[in-house]
Amino acid sequence: MSEVKKIAVISGDGIGPEVVAEAEKVLKRTEELFGYSFETEHALFGGIAIDQLGTPLPQNTLDICKKADAVLLGAVGGPKWDNNPSDLRPETGLLGIRKELGLFSNLRPAVVFDCLKDASTLKPEVLEGTDLMVVRELTGGIYFGEKFRRQSPNGEEAVDTCSYNVMEVERIVRQAFEIAQKRRKKLASVDKANVLETSRLWREVVNRVAADYPDVELEHVLVDNCAMQLLRRPSSFDVIVTENMFGDILSDEAAMLTGSIGMLSSASMGEGSYGLFEPVHGSAPDIAGQGIANPIATILSLALMFRLTFNYADAADSIEAAVSEVLNAGHRTSDIAVDKSKAISTSQMGDLILAAMKK
Numbered sequence: 305m306s307e308v309k310k311i312a313v314i315s316g317d318g319i320g321p322e323v324v325a326e327a328e329k330v331l332k333r334t335e336e337l338f339g340y341s342f343e344t345e346h347a348l349f350g351g352i353a354i355d356q357l358g359t360p361l362p363q364n365t366l367d368i369c370k371k372a373d374a375v376l377l378g379a380v381g382g383p384k385w386d387n388n389p390s391d392l393r394p395e396t397g398l399l400g401i402r403k404e405l406g407l408f409s410n411l412r413p414a415v416v417f418d419c420l421k422d423a424s425t426l427k428p429e430v431l432e433g434t435d436l437m438v439v440r441e442l443t444g445g446i447y448f449g450e451k452f453r454r455q456s457p458n459g460e461e462a463v464d465t466c467s468y469n470v471m472e473v474e475r476i477v478r479q480a481f482e483i484a485q486k487r488r489k490k491l492a493s494v495d496k497a498n499v500l501e502t503s504r505l506w507r508e509v510v511n512r513v514a515a516d517y518p519d520v521e522l523e524h525v526l527v528d529n530c531a532m533q534l535l536r537r538p539s540s541f542d543v544i545v546t547e548n549m550f551g552d553i554l555s556d557e558a559a560m561l562t563g564s565i566g567m568l569s570s571a572s573m574g575e576g577s578y579g580l581f582e583p584v585h586g587s588a589p590d591i592a593g594q595g596i597a598n599p600i601a602t603i604l605s606l607a608l609m610f611r612l613t614f615n616y617a618d619a620a621d622s623i624e625a626a627v628s629e630v631l632n633a634g635h636r637t638s639d640i641a642v643d644k645s646k647a648i649s650t651s652q653m654g655d656l657i658l659a660a661m662k663k
């Protein structure tokens with residue numbers, strides 16, 4: 305019997321509980337198939353925590369996450385809570401959990417499944433071979449800078465500040481080079497160095513660190529150009545490393561190469577193997593409660609957890625192969641279905657993936 309691994313499970317709001325339930329079924333199936341042992345502990349976070357406990361990130365939730373080996377998260381937020389500025393302060397909610405757990409590196413792979421090329425609006429020949437990874441800095445930049453309001457001669461003024469120091473840039477850039485070394489050895493560093501001082505520092509650090517990774521081909525791409533090139537030549541990218549807000553935007557754009565944001569998994573990591581694993585998408589209030597959300601992003605996030613935190617490559621491979629098999633067989637949730645009348649539900653998709661998992 306293998307050592308029991310502890311996983312903190314945060315379902316969250318909206319479609320969060322619907323997609324996490326499917327990932328938990330896959331977790332159970334992994335135990336049966338591979339003999340691994342997991343102990344899960346559920347915790348409240350997000351809107352549901354505000355409603356029940358008056359705060360989005362209760363101390364008890366942080367304690368449960370810190371005691372665990374990894375965290376599985378659905379999604380949080382929704383119109384009911386989004387307009388309360390106190391819930392959006394960096395020290396609370398999603399930004400708070402990322403900072404508290406030291407998760408400065410957000411890995412967002414975007415892989416185009418051949419059989420899903422028809423779900424994207426791009427031409428199949430443009431998508432051919434697309435397999436990229438966005439490495440997004442997650443605990444710095446404008447998200448965490450000082451924010452305030454003040455009076456100006458032209459009325460009320462709002463200020464957000466963006467700062468990065470050398471240590472913050474260097475640690476994420478080194479991770480990105482190391483990831484690139486294990487992939488196709490190409491790194492695109494994305495910044496806005498023609499305008500922003502933080503980007504000029506970013507570029508200086510990237511150029512210095514690059515000397516330690518001579519086998520990795522480096523290109524610098526300005527963020528506006530990158531947004532365009534992602535649609536023009538997506539398959540030419542391997543690893544993209546960028547600061548917090550650019551990474552947020554570019555990864556949602558990359559989602560549409562795959563056909564749907566319901567396909568995009570993510571891992572938020574620090575220096576070690578501890579991580580928080582969640583789909584890139586949010587709580588999707590427009591489809592919550594209907595049982596139609598795509599659970600694949602969350603299930604693939606669990607596969608990332610097996611790979612990066614537990615080193616259970618056999619289980620991760622099994623999940624990824626099962627997802628491919630089910631998609632190749634033509635099964636689709638409505639977000640990736642061309643013929644929506646044939647779309648299957650969230651739990652039907654989860655069940656098919658379970659059934660396709662092999663040892």
Ligand SMILES: NC(=O)c1ccc[n+]([C@@H]2O[C@H](COP(=O)([O-])OP(=O)(O)OC[C@H]3O[C@@H](n4cnc5c(N)ncnc54)[C@H](O)[C@@H]3O)[C@@H](O)[C@H]2O)c1
Nearest residue numbers: 379380381382386566584585586587588590591597598639
């Ligand atoms: N990590 C997170 O928890 C996270 C991430 C992004 C947004 N949010 C929050 O989620 C709320 C809604 O944000 P939003 O609407 O801008 O983004 P969203 O990602 O929730 O939804 C955007 C669109 O994608 C669709 N979609 C998302 N996930 C899907 C899935 N699994 N299957 C099928 N369709 C899917 C939605 O129906 C919607 O049309 C906001 O409160 C936002 O702050 C949370």
Ligand SMILES: CC(C)[C@H](C(=O)O)[C@@H](O)C(=O)O
Nearest residue numbers: 380381398399552584585586
């Ligand atoms: C909800 C929001 C704070 C979050 C972010 O901007 O980081 C989300 O968009 C994401 O991509 O995880």
Ligand SMILES: [Mg+2]
Nearest residue numbers: 552553556584
């Ligand atoms: Mg986002």
